[in-house]
Amino acid sequence: MTRTIRVAVPGPFTEPLDYLVPSRLPLPRRGVRVRVPLGRRELVGMVTAAPSGSNLAADRLRPITAVLDDEPLLDEETSSLIEWAAHYYHHPVGDAYLTALPARLRQGQAAAPAIATVWTITAEGRETAPESLARQAPRQAVLLEALQAEEHLSPARLAGFDGDPRGALQRLVERGLASLTPVPDYGLIIGRGEESNLALNDEQIAAARAIQPGEGHEVVLVDGVTGSGKTEIYLDAIARSLAQGLQTLVIVPEIGLTPQLVRRFQRRLPGRIAVLHSGLGDGERLNAWLAARTGEADVVIGTRSAAFVPLRRPGLIVIDEEHDASLKQQEGFRYSARDLAVLRAHRLDIPVVLGSATPSLESLENVRRGRYTRYRLCQRAGDARPPVIQLLDMRGQPTRDGLSQPLIDQIHRHLEGGGQALLFLNRRGFSPTLICHECGWLAECDRCDARYTYHRGRGRLHCHHCDRERSLPHHCPSCGSVDLRPLGLGTERIETALQAAFPETPPVRIDRDSTRRRGSFERQMEAARRGDTRLLLGTQMLAKGHHLPAVTLVAIIDADQGLFGADFRAPERLAQLVVQVAGRAGRAERSGEVAIQTHHPEHPLLQMLIHGGYPAFAEAALAEREAAGLPPARAMALLRAEAPSREAPQAFLKAALAGAPRDPRVERLGPYPAPMERRAGRYRAQVMLQSDLRAPLQHLLTQWLPRLGRLPEARRVRWSIDVDPAET
Ligand code: ADP
Numbered sequence: 185m186t187r188t189i190r191v192a193v194p195g196p197f198t199e200p201l202d203y204l205v206p207s208r209l210p211l212p213r214r215g216v217r218v219r220v221p222l223g224r225r226e227l228v229g230m231v232t233a234a235p236s237g238s239n240l241a242a243d244r245l246r247p248i249t250a251v252l253d254d255e256p257l258l259d260e261e262t263s264s265l266i267e268w269a270a271h272y273y274h275h276p277v278g279d280a281y282l283t284a285l286p287a288r289l290r291q292g293q294a295a296a297p298a299i300a301t302v303w304t305i306t307a308e309g310r311e312t313a314p315e316s317l318a319r320q321a322p323r324q325a326v327l328l329e330a331l332q333a334e335e336h337l338s339p340a341r342l343a344g345f346d347g348d349p350r351g352a353l354q355r356l357v358e359r360g361l362a363s364l365t366p367v368p369d370y371g372l373i374i375g376r377g378e379e380s381n382l383a384l385n386d387e388q389i390a391a392a393r394a395i396q397p398g399e400g401h402e403v404v405l406v407d408g409v410t411g412s413g414k415t416e417i418y419l420d421a422i423a424r425s426l427a428q429g430l431q432t433l434v435i436v437p438e439i440g441l442t443p444q445l446v447r448r449f450q451r452r453l454p455g456r457i458a459v460l461h462s463g464l465g466d467g468e469r470l471n472a473w474l475a476a477r478t479g480e481a482d483v484v485i486g487t488r489s490a491a492f493v494p495l496r497r498p499g500l501i502v503i504d505e506e507h508d509a510s511l512k513q514q515e516g517f518r519y520s521a522r523d524l525a526v527l528r529a530h531r532l533d534i535p536v537v538l539g540s541a542t543p544s545l546e547s548l549e550n551v552r553r554g555r556y557t558r559y560r561l562c563q564r565a566g567d568a569r570p571p572v573i574q575l576l577d578m579r580g581q582p583t584r585d586g587l588s589q590p591l592i593d594q595i596h597r598h599l600e601g602g603g604q605a606l607l608f609l610n611r612r613g614f615s616p617t618l619i620c621h622e623c624g625w626l627a628e629c630d631r632c633d634a635r636y637t638y639h640r641g642r643g644r645l646h647c648h649h650c651d652r653e654r655s656l657p658h659h660c661p662s663c664g665s666v667d668l669r670p671l672g673l674g675t676e677r678i679e680t681a682l683q684a685a686f687p688e689t690p691p692v693r694i695d696r697d698s699t700r701r702r703g704s705f706e707r708q709m710e711a712a713r714r715g716d717t718r719l720l721l722g723t724q725m726l727a728k729g730h731h732l733p734a735v736t737l738v739a740i741i742d743a744d745q746g747l748f749g750a751d752f753r754a755p756e757r758l759a760q761l762v763v764q765v766a767g768r769a770g771r772a773e774r775s776g777e778v779a780i781q782t783h784h785p786e787h788p789l790l791q792m793l794i795h796g797g798y799p800a801f802a803e804a805a806l807a808e809r810e811a812a813g814l815p816p817a818r819a820m821a822l823l824r825a826e827a828p829s830r831e832a833p834q835a836f837l838k839a840a841l842a843g844a845p846r847d848p849r850v851e852r853l854g855p856y857p858a859p860m861e862r863r864a865g866r867y868r869a870q871v872m873l874q875s876d877l878r879a880p881l882q883h884l885l886t887q888w889l890p891r892l893g894r895l896p897e898a899r900r901v902r903w904s905i906d907v908d909p910a911e912t
């Protein structure tokens with residue numbers, strides 16, 4: 185019998201490849217990693233199918249060179265989820281597998297956690313009364329008592345004792361009462377499971393009741409403003425999942441995974457918590473991943489890629505901030521962690537909770553179709569009152585670097601009243617560009633259809649699209665004038681204006697420039713939370729997931745940039761941002777005010793938000809999408825291409841369309857230039873495909889995409905497919 189297996193191998197292969205298993209090696213099962221030759225290289229691949237007849241004659245197959253795991257690393261559920269995602273997003277299956285694995289496993293290292301040496305109680309130690317040591321060796325007595333209660337003492341646990349207890353522990357080892365043993369160390373956070381001293385309100389109870397770990401699949405959308413108590417609902421449901429011995433997977437946006445959130449989980453949950461995010465070292469990531477897989481971790485909190493983490497005894501999935509665009513990967517393997525998590529819960533037959541103050545239109549549409557159940561939290565938890573929103577009409581107003589006089593007065597009032605003000609502008613740098621006051625020349629990036637952002641602090645021009653930087657010109661390259669002026673507003677400029685207007689109250693700016701150093705974002709937010717910082721300004725980093733109980737005024741400096749965006753999702757994103765930022769105000773006992781500066785106070789979107797809130801906006805926006813035939817009413821995919829020349833992407837997309845299978849149910853649009861046609865020196869174009877139903881669109885893509893690589897025009901472009909694109 186020939187021994188052949190199928191292996192998902194990194195590279196452009198849609199399907200796994202066939203390999204031979206030499207007789208000296210054991211026959212690996214599905215989910216086991218192997219080393220395989222490919223061309224002249226050797227790669228780590230994942231076995232996807234047990235032995236079967238290969239299409240290729242056995243004498244043409246190459247043999248694998250090593251089997252890396254004794255046990256499958258991925259169980260059937262995780263493997264098939266990854267394969268499903270590779271097919272749905274039309275991404276090479278080997279790359280999809282790689283995305284799902286921590287770096288060390290991708291590189292072929294052992295699937296073993298770190299080892300720590302701990303002090304363990306011996307049989308004799310268990311029998312010995314600590315009091316017998318108390319007289320001559322009080323420290324040893326204390327440690328023996330702790331060992332009897334806890335079984336092990338890890339090096340980290342030793343910090344809980346006075347002084348350095350290692351000498352005394354060594355004495356216990358010499359007496360035979362304790363021993364030093366190596367144990368796996370998954371780096372888990374040990375939850376304390378403290379009783380909550382608050383009782384859920386009726387709305388919270390209704391939502392919590394709908395989430396029943398162990399009772400089958402259910403999608404629960406918890407729709408409640410910031411501070412309405414969504415996290416309390418998650419904690420309640422997770423605790424019940426834990427009580428049944430089941431694991432919970434919690435997915436949050438990168439920026440939502442704060443130490444504050446982790447500490448809250450640790451305080452409240454009586455279980456072991458693994459945290460998975462991009463800031464971890466490779467070793468820490470591997471440990472957390474293995475803890476999920478082995479079931480050592482009861483709760484796994486992670487960002488996007490945690491959607492693929494294998495779980496030993498899954499009971500519940502929670503997705504916080506489900507509307508957040510960062511849950512969709514924007515390059516390479518363009519999967520949606522939210523959509524996959526919902527699918528996963530369905531296949532596992534477990535409940536999934538989606539939480540947001542501003543649910544995505546996709547989720548609201550699923551509610552309308554009866555697939556998800558929505559629970560609204562209308563009252564703010566505790567006694568917090570909802571903020572009052574007002575529009576500040578900027579037309580004809582004198583402004584000082586973007587701050588209108590009414591806004592300055594308002595900030596004064598709040599500062600004098602002991603409040604805290606938070607100003608929001610989604611643009612970093614000093615100004616979005618420089619302009620020549622003589623001739624109108626603008627500082628444009630020569631590699632992008634975009635302008636340089638002026639960073640005054642660094643004294644440089646920086647293109648935020650291609651990352652190119654250059655020094656500040658002394659004079660206009662077009663007319664020679666030295667009168668170059670900043671045009672437009674960035675956070676640095678607002679900071680300067682605030683320093684001038686409020687010399688007594690130094691503002692703190694929070695954006696990607698001011699928080700480059702590791703941990704500085706957290707430190708600044710912590711200071712803001714304690715109320716040390718009275719005047720805060722920043723980009724959307726400020727908008728998400730942070731409790732700032734002392735904030736009484738939130739101001740949106742410029743709503744207009746979001747009102748007229750090119751993307752069809754721009755209004756949705758603006759509405760979400762306004763509501764999320766507004767959610768920072770008046771969270772504790774103080775009621776808050778929200779001020780929105782705009783030149784378009786009559787704009788229907790703003791009016792809708794002010795008078796009907798997000799639900800009214802969402803309803804209108806859904807109707808608009810329906811009328812325009814856009815998602816979520818219809819399914820969408822984008823075929824993108826880019827190249828250094830303008831013609832190549834167009835030629836490729838035209839050739840691709842010419843050979844596309846015909847299906848009247850799938851509408852095709854394009855090729856047309858991308859909204860920013862040139863970026864980083866490459867021209868970009870795209871074709872949009874839309875269909876009322878997913879199935880015909882998927883069917884067409886499956887037939888079509890494998891042919892594209894063989895087009896002669898494909899050699900001159902980089903192309904990719906984006907199913908359910910977050911940005912068009
Ligand atoms: P969200 O996740 O919706 O932003 P949280 O769950 O963080 O809201 O709750 C906001 C604040 O209100 C927290 O300080 C929380 O402890 C408190 N809180 C939540 N639910 C209740 C309740 N039922 N009674 C009193 N306080 C509550």
Ligand code: ZN
Pocket residue numbers: 620621622623624625660661662663664665
């Ligand atoms: Zn000029």
Ligand code: ZN
Pocket residue numbers: 629630631632634647648649650651652864
């Ligand atoms: Zn550029």
